Amino acid sequence: MIHDCFDELPSELRHGVVSIGNFDGVHRGHRRLLARLRTRAQALGAPAIAVSFEPHPIALLRPQFAPTPLVWPGRKAELLRAAGADGVIIYQADHRLLDLEARAFFDDIIRGRLQAVAMVEGPNFGFGKGRAGNVDTLRQFCREATMPCDIVGLVEGEGEAVSSTRIRGALREGEIEDAQRMLGRPHRIRGKVVQGDQRGATIGFPTANLESIPVLVPKDGVYAVRVHVGETPYAGACHVGTNPTFDQEKRKVEIHLLDYSGSLYGAWVEVDFLSRLRGTERFADLAALKAQLAQDVDEVRRRVLTQEQEQERSSAARRAELCSTISEWIMQEVEPSLRTTGGSFGSATLQDDGLLQLRWRFDRTPLPHERQTLLFGLEQQLRRVFPEVTAVTSTTDSMVST
Numbered sequence: 001m002i003h004d005c006f007d008e009l010p011s012e013l014r015h016g017v018v019s020i021g022n023f024d025g026v027h028r029g030h031r032r033l034l035a036r037l038r039t040r041a042q043a044l045g046a047p048a049i050a051v052s053f054e055p056h057p058i059a060l061l062r063p064q065f066a067p068t069p070l071v072w073p074g075r076k077a078e079l080l081r082a083a084g085a086d087g088v089i090i091y092q093a094d095h096r097l098l099d100l101e102a103r104a105f106f107d108d109i110i111r112g113r114l115q116a117v118a119m120v121e122g123p124n125f126g127f128g129k130g131r132a133g134n135v136d137t138l139r140q141f142c143r144e145a146t147m148p149c150d151i152v153g154l155v156e157g158e159g160e161a162v163s164s165t166r167i168r169g170a171l172r173e174g175e176i177e178d179a180q181r182m183l184g185r186p187h188r189i190r191g192k193v194v195q196g197d198q199r200g201a202t203i204g205f206p207t208a209n210l211e212s213i214p215v216l217v218p219k220d221g222v223y224a225v226r227v228h229v230g231e232t233p234y235a236g237a238c239h240v241g242t243n244p245t246f247d248q249e250k251r252k253v254e255i256h257l258l259d260y261s262g263s264l265y266g267a268w269v270e271v272d273f274l275s276r277l278r279g280t281e282r283f284a285d286l287a288a289l290k291a292q293l294a295q296d297v298d299e300v301r302r303r304v305l306t307q308e309q310e311q312e313r314s315s316a317a318r319r320a321e322l323c324s325t326i327s328e329w330i331m332q333e334v335e336p337s338l339r340t341t342g343g344s345f346g347s348a349t350l351q352d353d354g355l356l357q358l359r360w361r362f363d364r365t366p367l368p369h370e371r372q373t374l375l376f377g378l379e380q381q382l383r384r385v386f387p388e389v390t391a392v393t394s395t396t397d398s399m400v401s402t
């Protein structure tokens with residue numbers, strides 16, 4: 001459920017485990033937080049609620065520094081839900097909210113409106129006027145209110161915390177792959193196809209010109225992209241920038257879709273930036289431009305193919321990440337009671353079809369009902385908490401000395 005204010009919150013969005021943040025981009029750091037939000041919510045039998053702001057509070061406080069967002073609000077909500085939130089509140093920030101001191105923010109919003117039962121944040125969380133409240137303040141307020149407060153570890157990339165600010169910086173520099181590593185997926189823009197100068201078709205490379213783009217467009221240059229037209233993806237060569245060859249100063253975003261024929265005027269398309277080919281150049285004549293465009297298209301074909309192979313590899317990495325979250329959950333939720341019966345958790349592996357294989361160690365032969373609990377009780381719980389898990393197998397290794 002998505003809700004856009006704190007007034008009259010429906011009951012599904014109250015009494016939840018809450019995470020608050022801008023969540024711009026819903027990057028890998030945010031997703032670790034949301035995974036914890038979900039496990040904590042599940043343990044407490046409460047909904048997992050993500051609260052975000054639109055526009056970014058800086059847009060109200062210091063508009064000249066307002067960052068261009070990485071995602072549009074609808075996509076942010078979609079990504080937050082896919083990462084584990086049952087409910088998403090996208091609050092239209094106003095001065096009244098931003099003027100609340102940390103104490104008042106906690107009392108009025110977190111306890112008052114949201115009626116939160118627990119909080120989950122990252123170590124660099126800030127709240128209240130001027131971000132005066134930090135995780136220590138939050139921990140203290142939660143302790144006083146006897147509610148759990150989980151602070152997850154920072155997700156880092158190249159030795160530095162992944163953050164929305166860093167991702168914006170990478171995109172502005174054209175470092176598409178760096179942005180993709182931090183996001184855990186390609187950067188996506190959306191825009192409406194409008195009429196260009198109609199020159200593209202005459203040189204054999206028709207282009208869809210995009211306008212009304214609500215998110216950050218990477219640095220000027222040429223990129224291999226994937227264009228989503230409705231449900232169908234197409235490989236594309238995207239040019240961002242002016243047309244110096246034709247002495248045109250207007251900065252445009254135009255895409256030549258490979259293997260596509262037909263009109264796109266008026267359609268909204270979504271575009272994933274996969275990799276950067278080169279900067280914009282001034283060509284001596286039309287023939288030189290056409291020759292370069294043909295090379296660009298060949299290069300796009302090659303790179304899109306490579307990207308698809310890499311995607312296969314990165315889905316293996318995502319599975320490994322999920323597997324470590326599951327292991328953490330088992331250690332927290334199952335291991336303590338298992339220890340009293342002489343058992344302990346061994347390892348977990350997750351296959352691409354969602355089959356989770358668990359290994360347990362027992363210092364004696366487990367009793368039938370203990371096996372039963374491990375196999376069935378836990379399987380049901382795991383499938384509820386981690387919907388990616390479709391089935392569970394358990395192997396018990398008995399360390400019995402004979």
Ligand SMILES: Cc1cc2nc3c(=O)[nH]c(=O)nc-3n(C[C@H](O)[C@H](O)[C@H](O)COP(=O)(O)O)c2cc1C
Pocket residue numbers: 196197198199200201205207209222237238239242243244245246254255256279280281282283289293296
């Ligand atoms: C993949 C690609 C790369 C491009 N690279 C350049 C470039 O380096 N320099 C340039 O002046 N124009 C470049 N263009 C822009 C073309 O000049 C432009 O597509 C053409 O002028 C058609 O414009 P129109 O869509 O407004 O009709 C590129 C276009 C595409 C699709």
Ligand SMILES: Nc1ncnc2c1ncn2[C@@H]1O[C@H](COP(=O)(O)OP(=O)(O)OP(=O)(O)O)[C@@H](O)[C@H]1O
Pocket residue numbers: 020021022023024028029030032033120121122123124125126152153154155156161162163164165166
């Ligand atoms: N790399 C990270 N690892 C874990 N948690 C993170 C990470 N980055 C942010 N968080 C947490 O996610 C929540 C929302 O963070 P928010 O989106 O405001 O920060 P951010 O991504 O660092 O953005 P910005 O660069 O704009 O500060 C906070 O609790 C924050 O501590």
